[in-house]
Amino acid sequence: MLTRRTFFSKVLAGAAAAALAPADALAMPGRAGTWTGRASLVPFGDVPEDEFWKELRKEFPIPTEEAFFNTGTLGVSPRPVLDAVIQHMRWVEESVAHWDYKPTQAEWMTGYQEEVWVREKLATLVGAKTEEIALTQNATFGMNFVANGLALHPGDEVLMTNQEHPGGSMGWQLKSKRYGIYVKQLPVPIPPEDPQQLIDLYVNATTPQTRVWAIPHVTSQLAITFPVKELCHLARDRGIFTAVDGAQVVGHLKVDVKKIGCDAYFSSPHKWLLAPKGTGFLYVRSDRLEEVWTTLASTEWDNHRVGAYRLMQYGTGNFSVLKGLEKAIDFHMAIGSERIERRIRGLADRLRSGLREIPGATIRSPTHPALTCATTVYALDGWRAEALMDALWERAKVRVRSMGDPWGVRHCCHIYNLEEEVDRTLETLRAMGAERR
Ligand SMILES: Cc1ncc(COP(=O)(O)O)c(C=O)c1O
Structure with missing residues (x-):
């Protein structure tokens, strides 16, 4: 029988335990954030699959009776991440008088250092080079930094879809109004039937004036997974920025x-x-970094020898959340991206197969395998989207998010979700559907 202790020593030893020890924050190494090498993570091939995910669920502070399926809005940090942030914040407040601004001393804030320790981990996670990664506050900052930073001129064209989240698109609209560039919104067929339809959208709308393709990797409202690799290669052949x-x-x-x-x-x-x-x-490919002006200017705004650090001149920031970001990457890496993707796609497939068996339920997100992900959007006959969202919560403590009518609700499966939570959703939907037929 696997106890929580052995689970952690086997599976998440570094990622979890290091964050849990109060001494971690206080005994910070000479230069803040220097990786101590403590997270020597042991593979967990010998842990039975279902036991693993059930144990992992205990690391999340969501009450056990609540099934949280709204990661598309906000994810839930596991305890090691939460503890890393809280302990570091406490350490900052308690020990700030010890800060003597010597180069060997730990840092109490971010905003004036390159933060290589965490950019390096992000780079490893997404296959980039450290100097190509800038820290931001969120995706909206990244989109704005690119849109604002590229030198575009009146008449230049930017292509995007009509499915963008404002945080993926409005920076381009601002640029259009201010500088006279032309933003074309491509109408995505709902739902798209195959990846080629999405490729054709961009290719057919491109003209000699097209400078940028803004592409959503997975859309917010209908969870359409775009063929980003094919699109980016086609854009590159045409000299278009992606x-x-x-x-x-x-x-x-x-x-x-x-x-x-x-x-x-x-x-x-x-x-x-x-x-x-x-x-x-924000990642910017090294050979295109020169083309992106920084939006926020502080000390290193014009230093082109520092890579993407030039794009993160944000002034004083919260170092503690970066400690948490580091732990979140460790936590993710300890399990593995492929394993996580396989697990959560599996849960979503279970949900989609169940939905197909429920009279009156309609899947609104794509069903072509290449366009799907771990998020599903569905509607139920007789139920407005918001009523569906509320009823799932009231009846079964299942939290999904309304996407409005006629789309229904968005249901994101993540590693804190269990098969029984998906099954509970399906049972509740079946009963609700039967009531209104
Ligand atoms: C596709 C997409 N782009 C951008 C954003 C904006 O994210 P943030 O508010 O974290 O910047 C969201 C948020 O839901 C999104 O779904």
């Missing part, structure tokens, strides 16, 4: 920015990576 909105992706699907071949990629780790709220990053 900016990919990965807000819904990092921590969800495995991301390798080099394989995708995009020029810029931004995300919000406080969603699927389960990081502290208010964390984000």
Whole structure:
């Protein structure tokens, strides 16, 4: 029988235990954030699959009777992440008088250092080089930094879809109003039937004036997974800059920015990576960094030798949330991106198969395997979207999010969800459907 203690020593030894020890924050190494190498994570091949996920669920502070399926809005940080932030914040407040500004001393705040220790981990996570990663507060910052930073001129065109989240698109609209560029919104067929339809949308709308393709990796409302790799390679052949909105992706699907071949990629780790709220990053491919002016200017705004650090001149920031972001990456890596993706896609497949058996239930998100992910959007005959959302909560403590009518509710499966929570949702939907037929 696996006890919680052996589970952690086997599975999450470094990621969890290091954060839990109060001494961790106080005994910070000479230079803050220097990786201590404590997280030597042992593979967990010998832990039975279902036992593993049930044990892991205990690391999340969501009450056991509540099934949380709204990661698309905000993820839930596991205890090691939460503890890392809280302990570090306490340490900052208690020990700030010890700060003597010597180069060997720990740092109490972020905003004036390169923060290589955490950028390096983000880079490893998404297959980038450290100097290509800028820390931001979220995806919205990343999108704005790219849109604002590129030198575009009246008449230049930016293509995007009509499915963008405002945090993936409005920076381009601002640029259009202010500088006279032309933003074309491509109408996505709902639901798209195959990846080729989405590729054709961009290719057919491109003209000699097209400078940028802004591409959502997974859309917010209907969870459409775009063929980003194919699109970015087609754009590259045409000399077009690609900016990919990965807000819904990092921590969800495995991301390798080099394989995708995009020029810029931004995300919000406080969603699927389960990081502290208010964390984000922007990747800009090294050979295109020179083209992006910084939006925020402080000491190093014009230093082109520091890579993407030039794009994170944000002034005083909260170092403690970066400690939490680091732990969230460790936690994710300890389990593994592929394993997480396999698990949560499996839960979503279970949900989709169940929905197909329920009279009156309609899946609104795509069903072509290449366009699906761990998020499903569905409607139920006789139920308005908001009433459906509320009833699932009131009857079964299942939290999904209304996407409005006629779309229904968005249901995101993550590693804190269990098969029984998916099954409970399906049983409740079946009963609700029967009531209104
Ligand atoms: C696809 C997409 N892009 C951008 C955003 C904006 O994210 P944030 O508010 O974290 O910047 C969201 C938020 O839900 C999103 O789903």
